Amino acid sequence: MSCGLHYTNQYLLAKLRRIYFMALPESKEDYKKSRVNFTIGDSAAQTIGQLAGGAFIASLMTYCKISDANIGIITSLASLAALAQIFLIQFMGRIKKYKFLVCFTSLQRILFSAIYFIPFLDISNKWKAIAIIFLYFIGQVFVQVGTPASQDWIASLVPSRLRGKYFSIKDSIAVFIVSGVMLIAGMILDYFKASAIRTGFLIVGVLIFILVIINVVAMSKMKEPRVSYLNEEGKEMHGRLAKKAKEMESDTEGNKSNNLFSELTHAFRNNKFRKALILQSLYITGFYISAPFVASYQVNILKLPYTFMMLVGFICNLYRIYITPKFGRMADKYGMAKILRYSLTILALNILVIALTVPGNAYPFFIFGAVLSSTAWAFVGIGLFGVQLDFFQGEKRMIWLSLVSSISGVLGFLVSIVGGKILNVLEANPVIIGGKFIYAQQILNGLGFLILIGSAIYIKVKIETEKIDSNRKDGRVTV
Numbered sequence: 001m002s003c004g005l006h007y008t009n010q011y012l013l014a015k016l017r018r019i020y021f022m023a024l025p026e027s028k029e030d031y032k033k034s035r036v037n038f039t040i041g042d043s044a045a046q047t048i049g050q051l052a053g054g055a056f057i058a059s060l061m062t063y064c065k066i067s068d069a070n071i072g073i074i075t076s077l078a079s080l081a082a083l084a085q086i087f088l089i090q091f092m093g094r095i096k097k098y099k100f101l102v103c104f105t106s107l108q109r110i111l112f113s114a115i116y117f118i119p120f121l122d123i124s125n126k127w128k129a130i131a132i133i134f135l136y137f138i139g140q141v142f143v144q145v146g147t148p149a150s151q152d153w154i155a156s157l158v159p160s161r162l163r164g165k166y167f168s169i170k171d172s173i174a175v176f177i178v179s180g181v182m183l184i185a186g187m188i189l190d191y192f193k194a195s196a197i198r199t200g201f202l203i204v205g206v207l208i209f210i211l212v213i214i215n216v217v218a219m220s221k222m223k224e225p226r227v228s229y230l231n232e233e234g235k236e237m238h239g240r241l242a243k244k245a246k247e248m249e250s251d252t253e254g255n256k257s258n259n260l261f262s263e264l265t266h267a268f269r270n271n272k273f274r275k276a277l278i279l280q281s282l283y284i285t286g287f288y289i290s291a292p293f294v295a296s297y298q299v300n301i302l303k304l305p306y307t308f309m310m311l312v313g314f315i316c317n318l319y320r321i322y323i324t325p326k327f328g329r330m331a332d333k334y335g336m337a338k339i340l341r342y343s344l345t346i347l348a349l350n351i352l353v354i355a356l357t358v359p360g361n362a363y364p365f366f367i368f369g370a371v372l373s374s375t376a377w378a379f380v381g382i383g384l385f386g387v388q389l390d391f392f393q394g395e396k397r398m399i400w401l402s403l404v405s406s407i408s409g410v411l412g413f414l415v416s417i418v419g420g421k422i423l424n425v426l427e428a429n430p431v432i433i434g435g436k437f438i439y440a441q442q443i444l445n446g447l448g449f450l451i452l453i454g455s456a457i458y459i460k461v462k463i464e465t466e467k468i469d470s471n472r473k474d475g476r477v478t479v
Contacts, residue, residue: 020100025223031157034222035166038154041218043174044211045106047181051208052112052136053078055309058295059189060116060201061132065125068300069420069427072292074133076416079288081140082409085402088145089263092402098149099224105146106219109212111139116205119198148405152398155389156225161332163389167382168328172321179310179317181207186310193306267403272391275462276400280384280408282455283344288412289419290351290441290448297441302362312370320374327379335468336390340383341459347376348452355445390468419444 025031050056053075061071085092095101115135118128158166185204192200267273298304331339350372357365392400426440 044215068296078140079409079412082144085406105142108142113208148401164328164331172324183310183314186306284412286451288415290445316374324378336386343379352449
């Protein structure tokens with residue numbers, strides 16, 4: 001019996017090793033299938049991110065008696081969680097394969113599912129709020145740790161000349177799936193909102209659980225071009241041979257291995273890294289001074305129904321799906337930076353529209369803002385990532401992606417705290433201009449508009465003038 005269990009365990013371990021540590025792409029078809037699986041997995045991940053944020057999480061927190069200002073700060077914990085990437089830089093620099101790390105961290109999104117079951121616990125609202133914060137933060141830590149590795153992974157599967165096309169198509173598919181699921185989830189919450197909102201939370205929690213499984217399975221089916229240790233024939237080593245090679249490498253390197261300080265020093269000495277970090281920081285500041293407080297503003301002050309918001313979002317996202325590939329092709333032709341500049345300008349206008357939205361004009365202004373938002377988000381995420389891929393080359397790419405994400409993430413959290421403090425002050429001391437009451441969220445969105453316009457100007461002056469060196473290894477068969 002014990003012998004049978006031993007062989008079963010050995011078989012399972014060998015199977016896991018083959019899936020997560022030995023899945024090299026050996027043909028163009030392998031690269032294509034991997035990109036398709038990444039699209040599926042990323043679509044599920046983005047849907048989870050939306051269901052665990054925005055109006056949905058705001059509704060859950062409001063049910064647990066959390067204030068608007070604190071809702072904004074809590075939803076910004078995703079940025080603070082990015083700080084974990086800095087402390088893991090040395091570890092991330094040493095690991096040879098990312099696949100297991102990405103799949104393991106993706107599995108931890110199941111914590112977001114657990115959040116929606118908290119209202120069923122027989123505890124006080126104080127402890128419910130603590131449980132929500134704890135699970136949300138830990139889940140975001142895992143997501144943030146796995147994000148740079150997954151970004152470097154997919155970048156290695158896509159030829160640089162096709163990045164705009166691939167990422168735009170991927171995002172179009174993701175947007176279609178996200179908007180469809182969000183529409184259904186919004187209708188579910190509206191249906192149960194009056195008398196049984198907890199039932200709506202239960203359904204959303206189960207939905208997130210299913211999406212986590214889809215995400216992990218899709219990522220597990222991908223191939224990974226990164227190799228670990230090679231023998232004299234140029235073939236990858238595994239098991240005991242890889243372990244022995246690792247020990248020899250450690251003995252050879254001695255104390256030469258980079259620590260956190262040296263990695264930071266090397267990064268900040270690089271002009272392109274600094275420019276990419278400044279751009280990301282400007283965008284993060286403009287976004288987090290306003291965006292974390294929009295969902296609660298729409299739900300609690302503008303009193304917009306979930307179904308209306310999700311229906312408008314669904315229709316606008318169909319439009320976004322149509323224009324996203326066009327943005328991608330333009331980016332491949334004219335450059336990521338130029339198209340990103342236009343997209344950030346449109347995003348700034350979207351935030352300006354939100355700043356001008358009050359209960360009296362909420363419905364038409366929400367629709368107008370949603371159109372601008374869909375136009376902007378058709379490329380903002382792709383463009384920011386694309387500029388970083390253009391600027392970060394070689395072995396330092398994943399580490400630099402981690403640094404940018406973690407530094408700008410902490411900045412985003414600090415900005416959201418400042419925004420929350422401003423919100424509290426303005427709510428305690430109402431602003432009245434020309435006899436009209438000005439909501440605190442309107443002022444925060446006005447600040448966000450000005451900062452994002454500054455981001456667009458920075459791209460024109462500093463980013464578009466930088467020469468780009470394409471990485472010719474990405475997306476090519478090397479075995």
